[in-house]
Amino acid sequence: MNTPGGNIEPVISFGRSLMECGSASLNAPIWQDVLAQAITGELLAAMNYTSLSEICDDPAEMADALEHAEIERGHAARFAVEGRKIGVDAANNVGAKHWKRLRDAFLRCIAERDFIGCLIVQEIMLESFAVASYARVGRVAPGSLGKTFSTIAAEEEEHVDHAMAILRAERALDVQRFDDKVYRLHLDVMTTLAQMLAKECKDGHCEVCHSSCVKPALFDVSLSAAELRGASLRQYLKTLDMLGIPGEVTLTWVTQLPV
Amino acid sequence: MGDSAAGVTTRGRPSEIDFALIGHQESWRAAADVLAVLRGAQRTPLPDDEIKDLLPWIPPRAVCHVEAASIAGRTACGLYIESFIPPDRLEPAYVCENLARVRGAAAYAIEAGAKIVSLGGFSSILIEGNFDQLPERGDTVFTTGNTLTVALIVQGIRKMCALEGRDIESSTLLIVGATGDVGSGCARCLAPLVRHVLLNARNKERLHRLAAELQADGVDVEIATDLREFSAEADVVICAASLASPSLLLGRIAPNAIVCDAGYPKNLSPRAEMRGAKVFFGGLGQITGGMRFAPDFRGVLNRHPFPDVVHGCLLEGMALALERRFEAFSQGRGFITPERVEEIETIAARHGIYLAPLYNGDGPVERHSVICSSGHFDCAACA
Numbered sequence: 158m159n160t161p162g163g164n165i166e167p168v169i170s171f172g173r174s175l176m177e178c179g180s181a182s183l184n185a186p187i188w189q190d191v192l193a194q195a196i197t198g199e200l201l202a203a204m205n206y207t208s209l210s211e212i213c214d215d216p217a218e219m220a221d222a223l224e225h226a227e228i229e230r231g232h233a234a235r236f237a238v239e240g241r242k243i244g245v246d247a248a249n250n251v252g253a254k255h256w257k258r259l260r261d262a263f264l265r266c267i268a269e270r271d272f273i274g275c276l277i278v279q280e281i282m283l284e285s286f287a288v289a290s291y292a293r294v295g296r297v298a299p300g301s302l303g304k305t306f307s308t309i310a311a312e313e314e315e316h317v318d319h320a321m322a323i324l325r326a327e328r329a330l331d332v333q334r335f336d337d338k339v340y341r342l343h344l345d346v347m348t349t350l351a352q353m354l355a356k357e358c359k360d361g362h363c364e365v366c367h368s369s370c371v372k373p374a375l376f377d378v379s380l381s382a383a384e385l386r387g388a389s390l391r392q393y394l395k396t397l398d399m400l401g402i403p404g405e406v407t408l409t410w411v412t413q414l415p416v
Numbered sequence: 417m418g419d420s421a422a423g424v425t426t427r428g429r430p431s432e433i434d435f436a437l438i439g440h441q442e443s444w445r446a447a448a449d450v451l452a453v454l455r456g457a458q459r460t461p462l463p464d465d466e467i468k469d470l471l472p473w474i475p476p477r478a479v480c481h482v483e484a485a486s487i488a489g490r491t492a493c494g495l496y497i498e499s500f501i502p503p504d505r506l507e508p509a510y511v512c513e514n515l516a517r518v519r520g521a522a523a524y525a526i527e528a529g530a531k532i533v534s535l536g537g538f539s540s541i542l543i544e545g546n547f548d549q550l551p552e553r554g555d556t557v558f559t560t561g562n563t564l565t566v567a568l569i570v571q572g573i574r575k576m577c578a579l580e581g582r583d584i585e586s587s588t589l590l591i592v593g594a595t596g597d598v599g600s601g602c603a604r605c606l607a608p609l610v611r612h613v614l615l616n617a618r619n620k621e622r623l624h625r626l627a628a629e630l631q632a633d634g635v636d637v638e639i640a641t642d643l644r645e646f647s648a649e650a651d652v653v654i655c656a657a658s659l660a661s662p663s664l665l666l667g668r669i670a671p672n673a674i675v676c677d678a679g680y681p682k683n684l685s686p687r688a689e690m691r692g693a694k695v696f697f698g699g700l701g702q703i704t705g706g707m708r709f710a711p712d713f714r715g716v717l718n719r720h721p722f723p724d725v726v727h728g729c730l731l732e733g734m735a736l737a738l739e740r741r742f743e744a745f746s747q748g749r750g751f752i753t754p755e756r757v758e759e760i761e762t763i764a765a766r767h768g769i770y771l772a773p774l775y776n777g778d779g780p781v782e783r784h785s786v787i788c789s790s791g792h793f794d795c796a797a798c799a
Contacts, residue, residue, distance in 0.1 A: 356469070387473030394475055403429055404477030404524065405495070409711075411474075412454040416466045 184378050185243050188302060190371035191294060191378075192240045192247035195306075197365055198287055199233035201251050202226075205263045205279050212270045225316065232309050239302045253364035255353045259283065262345045273327050277339055280320035281396050282346045286354075288313045289392035290385045297379040321399055328401055336402055343410050347393070351414040354386035390414075429528070430481065435494035435737035436530035437482065437730045438521045438539045439717070440501040442681040447471055447503060449716045450479065474500045476521035478528065480713050484734045485705035487768030492737035495528055496709070496717060497521045499539060506538055506660035506681065518543060522558065523551045531742040534561040534733025537680040541658045544597050544749045559736065561729030563746040564769075566601035567761045568728040569654060569678050569698040571771040573606065576674045577652070579774075579782065580694055590614040590650030592643070592664065593657030595622035598678065598699070601752030602654050607635040614646045615639045617657075626750075643667050652676075654698065655683035666690060677776075680727060686777075696774040696781050701731045704768040721779060725772040732760060738767040 206226035213219035233249070240247035251260065259278075266274035288310050295307030328335040352360070358370045372382040390411055397407040441447040444467065451471070452461045462470070478495040485491050499521040501514050518539045525533045533556060535543055540560035543550065550558060577584045587610045593599040594615035607613045607630045615637060617623050623639040630637050640646050644667055651670035656678045664683040666675070671691050676698035677684045684695065703724045709717065718726055726734070736745055745760060746752065764770070774781045 356466075383469040387470060390470070391473045391475055394477070398475070398477075404475075405479055405481070408474065408477050408479065409454050412451050412462075413456060413459060416462055 185245050186367070187371055187374050187378050188243060188298065189240060189245035189247050190366040191298075192236050192245070193249060193365050193367065194371075195287075195291065195294075196233045196236045196240075196247055197249040197251055197253065197256055198283070199229045199236065200249055201256055201260055202279065202283065202287075203229035203233065204251065204260065205275070205283075208264065208267045209272070209275050209279070212267055212272060212275075218272075228312070228316075232312070235305055235309065239305050242301065248365075248367065250365050255349055255363060256365070258349045259346060262342070262349070265345075266342075273324065273335075274338060274342060276320045276324055277342050278346050280317050281324070281339070281400070282342070282350065282393065284313050284317050285393040285396050286350055286389045288317065289388040293380065293385055293388050317396060321396075324400055332401075336406070339397070339400070339402065340410065347410070347414055350389070351386075351416070354382070354389055355416060356382045356386070429495075430493035432493060433495055433528050433530045434492040434532070435482075435484075435733045436478075436497050436525035436528060436533045437494060437536060437733060438476075438497045438499055438518065438525065438533060439536035439730065440499045440517075440538060441503055442537065443503050444468065446716075446719060449719075450498070450713070453711055453713055453716055454479070468502075471500055472502045472505075474498075476500060476517055476524050478524065480717070481710045482734075483708045483710075484703055484738060485707070486738040486766075487705045488738075488766060490738050490740075490767070492734060494734065494737065495525070495530065496713070497524055497528075501538060503681075508660075514538065515546070515549060519549060519551055526551060526554055526556045530556050532556070532733050532736050533558045534730045535559070536561065536727055536730045538658070540729055541596075544747075547747055557742055557744045558747070559732055559744050560597060560746045561727075561732035562597045562601060563752050563756050563760045564701065564732035564735065564764060565598050565678070565699040565728035566605060566752050567757045567764070568701050568731075568771055569598070569602055569656070569676055570605045570757065571761075572676055572696060572698045572700075572774060573652060573654065573674065575771060576676070576694060576696055576774060576781075580672075580674060582651070582674065584609055584652070586611050587652045588612040588614065588648050588650045588670070590616065590643075590646070590653045590666075590669065592616045592653070592655045592666070592683065593679070594639075595619055595626055595750075596656055596658060597746075597749040597752060599654070599656040600626055600750050601757065602656060602678075603630060604752065605754045605757055606652075606654075607637070608633060610652065611636065612648060613637045614648065614650055616643055616646075617641065649673075655679055657683050659683050662686060664688065669693065680729075694781065695776045697776055699728045700725050700772040701728050701764065701769050702726075702772040703731065703734065704770065707734075720772065721775050722773050731764065731769055735760065735764040735767055735769050739763050 203226045206222045210219045210222035213222055237247060263278050266278060291306045291310035295303050295310055298306055375381050394407055398404055448467050451467060476499045479498045480496050482494045482496050483491055499517040501517050544560045589606055589610040591599050591603055594603055595617040613635055615623055615627060618641060620641055627637045627639045638646055649668055649670040651673045653669055653673055653675040655664055659679055662682040663685050665685050665688050673693045675693045675695045678698035707724045
């Protein structure tokens with residue numbers, strides 16, 4: 158269920174002009190880490206779609222998955238280019254602890270040849286996170302960096318729309334079974350995402366940031382870890398609404414996530 | 417009903433949603449309690465800073481299922497929909513954001529198929545003059561619930577006067593927030609009963625209009641935008657202003673005045689000094705047939721010292737749902753008449769919805785109440 162009603166924004170004005178933000182190179186180490194997380198996420202998505210193509214029986218679905226993998230690799234490349242523009246080499250680490258857990262969760266669905274489970278993990282959970290956080294970054298990042306984040310956020314949102322029709326049809330076949338599956342995957346994947354999105358990384362280095370944790374520095378570029386988490390969870394709830402899962406149920410799921 | 421949120425994976429909705437109640441929390445403590453129930457007793461409660469970070473991002477949605485029972489044997493099933501307006505963002509500066517939240521909550525109620533929707537607290541304040549801002553409504557009707565709120569305030573004033581041995585006919589009545597829907601409704605109901613009426617509000621033009629309406633019926637009325645300008649001291653006061661927080665200082669009122677704080681959030685400042693004043697919270701009713709929540713939000717969504725007590729604005733939708741009368745009973749601003757108040761009182765009473773026992777921040781104000789086996793005070797149903 159979608160909940161229209163206009164833009165509901167916490168009234169914290171993070172929007173700033175390029176002039177106010179200062180140059181990207183001034184905050185290059187921060188953008189470097191933001192880009193590193195984004196590139197890692199995109200490469201992981203590309204790997205996931207490639208894996209998905211391997212369990213597709215339908216050639217059209219297989220082609221679709223491979224096309225998505227290519228698109229995600231393209232996103233990663235565009236982020237890397239943005240890094241070079243501001244003079245940083247944004248590394249990636251798909252084996253970093255949180256990202257590895259997310260990949261493992263996806264691979265469990267692959268092992269079970271669970272096409273629907275794969276879509277739920279990638280399109281509902283990981284893409285919600287990507288769409289919301291890229292959109293927030295796009296608002297404050299200067300110049301072409303911001304534009305790239307915004308553009309890719311919009312492209313990722315189209316992926317979600319594409320999967321939504323398949324998932325809604327699947328849910329209509331057996332609501333209880335479908336919702337139970339989403340909940341099981343939620344416990345697995347969203348718990349990891351919630352840890353990634355925590356305001357502080359209390360359980361050690363994330364293995365993606367190039368030195369210390371970038372989260373405390375996000376304020377310097379008019380962002381905050383709390384804002385990225387809030388926006389991501391809101392996007393996730395809205396995506397679950399679109400699937401038709403009752404809001405009172407998904408609210409409980411989200412409030413039970415670790416902080 | 418009554419299952420723990422912690423154990424919920426998927427909870428089926430009732431096949432028919434008779435009513436939806438749209439509300440918001442008036443304090444961070446209350447918001448924290450709501451999230452604590454959802455989180456479940458076995459999990460560590462969210463720290464306050466996490467709640468303040470998280471809550472503004474939650475889109476409007478149902479929090480629980482509500483079942484209301486009538487003494488006439490009927491039940492009605494509904495949803496409580498939280499708009500998640502942050503308790504510290506009720507000021508006018510946030511009106512656009514809050515309207516969007518209420519619209520979102522309204523859209524949610526429509527999508528859920530609710531037959532009637534009651535708008536609680538600021539939700540009705542935001543919408544009462546802007547019904548055209550609600551989303552496309554289909555078969556769902558909306559009521560501000562203000563007529564039953566007025567009925568319960570008036571009943572409370574009468575009861576408090578009786579408890580205190582006051583003669584209402586010789587009283588000077590002050591209404592703060594007099595030009596609002598609730599304030600003007602109270603004025604129309606009580607003005608003919610008292611000796612002198614003082615009307616206070618921010619909008620002078622609306623004050624003049626209301627005063628003229630009452631004067632045409634022979635009522636002795638005085639108006640002021642500043643409480644200090646009144647020539648007389650009030651001995652009965654209704655506070656029905658739209659305030660973002662309890663900040664009202666009444667100033668000069670009669671010693672031992674009866675004061676009904678009917679605001680949500682409460683109007684009266686904790687710093688208000690009122691010598692001997694008899695303060696009670698107004699506009700509250702009790703559904704004596706009982707009410708159940710799933711998950712169990714008893715005492716969390718209805719934070720009152722008595723069971724099954726609910727704000728009148730929300731009770732109106734429940735009463736109309738129990739009556740199977742799905743109509744927009746209260747809409748717009750300034751249309752509440754004594755006749756409409758009597759009509760909704762009759763409907764409510766038919767289903768066991770009565771004035772709640774009077775209380776204030778210090779506890780119950782009625783010393784000689786009788787508790788029935790269901791925990792209801794002076795239970796009309798049992799009597």
